[in-house]
Amino acid sequence: MKQKICDLNSLTELSCKEFTVQSAILEKDAFLVYFKQHYYAYENSCPHTGVNLNWQKEQFFSFDGLFLQCSLHGALFEPDSGVCIRGPCLGDRLKPVNVVNESGILYAPGSNELLEQ
Numbered sequence: 001m002k003q004k005i006c007d008l009n010s011l012t013e014l015s016c017k018e019f020t021v022q023s024a025i026l027e028k029d030a031f032l033v034y035f036k037q038h039y040y041a042y043e044n045s046c047p048h049t050g051v052n053l054n055w056q057k058e059q060f061f062s063f064d065g066l067f068l069q070c071s072l073h074g075a076l077f078e079p080d081s082g083v084c085i086r087g088p089c090l091g092d093r094l095k096p097v098n099v100v101n102e103s104g105i106l107y108a109p110g111s112n113e114l115l116e117q
């Protein structure tokens, strides 16, 4: 069954939405952010140790709102590419999640729609 994340028009600059991506055998935490009038979605897993990035619900941005930030060791990621530009996983990137947009409603992908790297 499709899991709705949110209406696209409900997103405002720096919005964050958490959701899960489910397959037959596992469930992955994921999140979506709205940045410079585009949405981006990633698995909620820091490339450094695999922990969730956020320490508070639906808060992923750095204080200045320019980057996504890992709460454990402070790695900074570009919101639009997921690339780490500072921190212990410099040069690694967040795994993108292929959110489905159906008539302005955003849904979590099915298991075959996850982007593999």
Ligand code: FES
Pocket (backbone or CB within 6 Å): 046, 047, 048, 049, 050, 051, 070, 071, 072, 073, 074, 075, 087, 088, 089
């Ligand atoms: S766990 Fe994310 S920077 Fe170390």
